[in-house]
Amino acid sequence: MACGDDPGEAASAAPGDGGSAGVGAVASGAGGEASTGGTAGTGGASGSGGADASGGSGAIAGAAGGGQPSDAGAGGAAGDFGSDWPSAAYPYDQMTPGNLVWSDEFEGTDLDETNWNVVNEAWEPNNELEFYTGRPENLRVEDGLLVIEAHREAYQGRDFTSARIHSADQREFQYGIVTARISLPDGGQGLWPAFWMMGENRYEGAGWPDAGEIDIMEHKGSEPDHVSGALHAPAYDTHGDYFATGSLQAEFHDYTLVWEPSSLQWYVDDELFETRTDAPPVFDSQRFFILLNLAVGGHFDGDPTDATVFPAQLRVDWVRVYQP
Numbered sequence: 001m002a003c004g005d006d007p008g009e010a011a012s013a014a015p016g017d018g019g020s021a022g023v024g025a026v027a028s029g030a031g032g033e034a035s036t037g038g039t040a041g042t043g044g045a046s047g048s049g050g051a052d053a054s055g056g057s058g059a060i061a062g063a064a065g066g067g068q069p070s071d072a073g074a075g076g077a078a079g080d081f082g083s084d085w086p087s088a089a090y091p092y093d094q095m096t097p098g099n100l101v102w103s104d105e106f107e108g109t110d111l112d113e114t115n116w117n118v119v120n121e122a123w124e125p126n127n128e129l130e131f132y133t134g135r136p137e138n139l140r141v142e143d144g145l146l147v148i149e150a151h152r153e154a155y156q157g158r159d160f161t162s163a164r165i166h167s168a169d170q171r172e173f174q175y176g177i178v179t180a181r182i183s184l185p186d187g188g189q190g191l192w193p194a195f196w197m198m199g200e201n202r203y204e205g206a207g208w209p210d211a212g213e214i215d216i217m218e219h220k221g222s223e224p225d226h227v228s229g230a231l232h233a234p235a236y237d238t239h240g241d242y243f244a245t246g247s248l249q250a251e252f253h254d255y256t257l258v259w260e261p262s263s264l265q266w267y268v269d270d271e272l273f274e275t276r277t278d279a280p281p282v283f284d285s286q287r288f289f290i291l292l293n294l295a296v297g298g299h300f301d302g303d304p305t306d307a308t309v310f311p312a313q314l315r316v317d318w319v320r321v322y323q324p
Contacts (some may be wrong), residue, residue, distance in 0.1 A: 131158040165293070200284060209236075212232070224248060233282045253269055
């Protein structure tokens, strides 16, 4: 989601936060972010999806319904990408439970710490304004959903709080279908939700954008009908835009990356809106981890105004990864 390098995230709890009933231990962070544009892709044109958190597009909703997949550990490179693997067509109708290598359905009442690390610090890059916490006010699992909630409040020297989680060293993948069913906040300008990935070597000394970044979905709160996807790497910065016929906010939609060797495709529900076949080698040389966050302010959509509505919620029904 981002532009520019960052100093790294704290590995210890923030002062004054020890009494909160948070959802998990604080972990090392997830590097820089990027949201600067490049060459715009083609836009889609659909507002399908609806507000129902259950289900999903095509057969993907049923693919996880037969039980959890086997534990894939930290993930890894996918199998043989042959002619049967989807590339040109929307892939979900070809997916079966056997292709599901990992998912988080956000069941129960606690965040699964075998999947996610929780960030706890004031975020510096991108001129953002929030303090990320693991407090239940900002991050919780309820009613089968992950809820990331931003507040306008004074906290640890910041005027806003929110949450950010990532799967580094927990769940990392190279290639496959990476998808999530998400409801975007409808609070207005200055809200910046994102579903994205960064290269595992971010923790091996690689700065931003050397590690590579894949933005599966990021959204400007001031543009209810618009989301974008992007790739960021050294000397490479490109993005594609999707415009719906109506608002994408406060409704659940599937946001999907189909990632094959030398090819990446972005979907909203069943609509392909961007394809890249010129990505640099960093996207074919390592595994990537997943991030979900709701930023407040910054260069992407500007700062909140008096009209921006808080609290604002990013809700996630599930995150799933399929491989051959």
